[in-house]
Amino acid sequence: MRNFADLIKTLDSTNKTTIKVEALTQYFLQASPEDKVWTIAILSHRRPSRPVNTTLLRLWANELANIPMWLFEESYHIVGDLAETIALIIPTTKEYSDKSLTEFLQEIIALKKKTEEEKKAYLQLNWLALNYYERFVFTKLITGSFRVGVSQKLMTRALSKAENVDEDILAYKLMGNWDPNKITFQELILDEKSSDYLSKPYPFYLAYPIEGEVGNLGNSDEWSIEHKWDGIRSQTIIREDEIFVWSRGEELVTDKYPEFQSLLGIVPNGTVIDAEILAFPNGEIGTFNDLQKRIGRKTISAKLLETNPVILKAYDILEWEGRDIRNQTYEYRRKILEKLVEDVKDKNLPFYLSERDTITSWDEVAAERMLAREKRSEGLMIKRTNSTYQVGRKKGDWWKWKLEPLVIDAVLTYAMRGSGRRSNLFTDYTFALWQENEVGEKELVTFAKAYSGLTDAEFRKVDDFIKKNTLEKFGPVRSVTPQLVFEIGFEGIALSKRHKSGVATRFPRILRWRQDKKIAEANTIEDLKSMII
Template sequence: MSLPAFADLLERLIFTPGRNAKLALLRRWFATQPDPDRGIGLAAIAGELSFTLAKPSIIRELAAGRTDPELLAMSHDYVGDLAETVALIWPEADPRPNRPPPDLSEVVETLELAAKADIPRIMADWLDVLDAGGRLALIKLVTGGLRVGVSARLARQALADWAKTPVEEIEEVWHGIPVPYRPLFDWLEGRAERPDPKDVPVFRPPMLAQPLETADIAALDHTAYRAEWKWDGVRVQVSAGPGGARLWSRTGEDYSAAFPEIMDSLDFHAVLDGELLVMREGEVAPFADLQQRLNRKVVGPKMLREYPAGLRLYDMLFDGTEDLRPLPFDTRRERLEAWFARVKPRAMDLSPQVAFVSLDQLSALRDGARAAGIEGLMLKRGDSPYVAGRPKGLWWKWKRVPLSVDAVLMYAQRGHGKRSSTYSDYTFGLWRQDENGGRELVPVGKAYSGYTDQELVWLDRWIRNHTTGRFGPVREVEKELVLEVVFDAAQLSGRHKSGVAMRFPRISRLRQDKPAAEADLLETLMAMVENRPEA
């Protein structure tokens, strides 16, 4: 199947709102496209394709050679996306080459075998035979810039729906099958047995907790539950054995390269569930420190020394080849403690269980969690098996009450997917004194959630009517609108101009009743910082 079919899928995904509609589009792709193209399209959408030689800079240089460089720069500044700009501005070849567009498989095979010096010519030849939609799809495909509102998890869910197979079964073999997933499709279409990843360190879908609400507390039998702290890090899964080792995020993203000190400790055969943290002498550092390590492909000695990572273990899924997930939590905890005492894994410790005798005592512990830099509590039924997904009533997360400030909207940016034409990402600021004794707004955070659909429509219209400057996809607005922003924590951060970072900021409400001059001061936010050094 030619690349235009994939371009059509991408366009429909971008402009199709709603999860169910996107799932339907993906199911149709799996049902109608041939191998290997349907598997390649699945890999691209799931973020599993990578072409190391096809850099965005090559695309930019090609476009600059075919068009006026100044026009290209101005167009890129206005559109805000290089792939979309080049797809629109690329001149039609005259005469247009008399050859068909490439198949997805042709693109992949050609780029995998091509020398670096040949990449510009190959890309130009393909761009010449494609229309604007095909060019956009090609550039996004080879540069890894797909943003169509579909996560890897949603893509696997669509595959599961199409095959009428539990998504958990697909996820347990997914990372053991190479692109274009022929053994996977053979199994799902009944031509072969389920693939056996054997000792490959595959990802197992995690068990997640439900938020504990007031109504749930009233019906809770606290004696059936065990309590643990909810640490402010990143939930991860370690999979190690004879076939290798991996460190997975809770969504199946491979974190291995970013945390070599964890990987160096995986000289055992087990699958473990825990929290990734920066730890110094056994003490948990603020989440802002962990952010220094996330999403890095290369970690140098200085980073390892200043931001040492560790793994705080919660649970044990496999002990060797034995699957412990059907066992009760209490049994799995005993197995984890015995394994930890026996193996003594480096860069790891056990998350302690919290003793309590009543819900009132638990509530008091939760209320005091903020002072200790902890997100709250986890409650786990002692008899609960390890079940993928978010089953109701087995595990609860009881987070502390969020903090809030009134901030001023400063900048807005278009979103992605179904929000690509709407200003839905908001940068906001607080007041501080400037060098001349006056006041200035300084950015303190960015939020893109918390508002209703009706509020989003109103905000988008307000932003367009109050724009004072444009910087590519970003608009600067009049400093008039106050937003109430709630967040889980505030921490000192050298990465931010304000010197402080918010944890999970979201818009609570629009304060159209409040003048911008009455928004909060930066010192108000600073007073909420958890990792502030003693005066």
């Protein structure tokens, strides 16, 4: 554990990629095979589930610290992170633990089935046997919310250097539904097994946002365009009469979308399709809000399948007739995909082609982009016709040109402290718009939360205003005198019964502080609803 905690401390203390990769490389060269597997799992978001709720963690840590609970809570609000607060308030002792990362994680997994008294004894014993940073990392693992500023790509690069295995091969090996508690490092990284191939997806190729003028990409006749659909990026794999559906987040979601079983026996074995899962109510593309009614459901009822069907909107094919064709050109792959969709179009499958257009001018591309919301997309994908299908986010061949966000002026009404380096500032905001109530009076109704978009200097000014203009406190939340107006941008909008405003916005964020506007000039809920297409 000490070596792993030292690694996390190094990773957290720098923004330099070279330092992070070197620290990871050295760790992989020295760590035990078991700890390597768990480190890979943690850094690729395969963490054990939380064995203890946060209320109990607070109580038991506070008991060791021997301070009033109100002081613990105030400290937590200032620090902004529960694990860090616990690590700070518990006194460091002369006790010492030489247990490995693997031993700790196996104990944490076993802890879930223990009694409360056993959990309390285990936590307090280990908190006292660890130094500050070990205690912080240990508690992060307990809470199940372990996050560190390292992408899986950086981790893969370091692992490649340490083990002398090609990065792309490693990226492929780390995809899929493997269990760090059951697989060895030899099996995960070093061995080649044909049985692993059956359900494994390929690493996704990701686009870069357009920077500057789209015409800077060069000759338009070297490119094709497609719409950038607002759903769940996925790979659908059909091999040996089985189907596997993976999300881009490396989650196996086959059971969530039973309608895709109809592809079996019609789409040939040895096929992997890169597609977007989209809501398809009433035979047309729905909103992301429609899709959310399917996301996270443990069981998919017949009624839900009827009212909220989904489709695959396919835009690439990565494997055909059992052959990996990612090294073929986009043009070559598209022709295979287009013929496949054409061949099965009379089979009544939830399988549609994401149409592409060859282009003659960038003005034509700009005009098509303006139709995106009407077509229920986020903008355009611009792909070089002779490009191969690569791994990860790489500049040059695939670009995304999203629409400018929808914009509305809203009033700040509530605030919470931020996290990390902003944990001492109020930076998480709730915004409201005007609406007439039953007696004809105008009132502010909350509609969205946002916590990004201002400069550090602006955050400090708003924080100062909030502290001087707090009306009420609700735990960590403060209600604020309605006085500040902000321009809020968001990607999409839909009616929603779950929200007080009756509207759900997608990816809300602060665009600018409208210091030139008074709250009477802020927009209304009706203005917001008028943006729904």
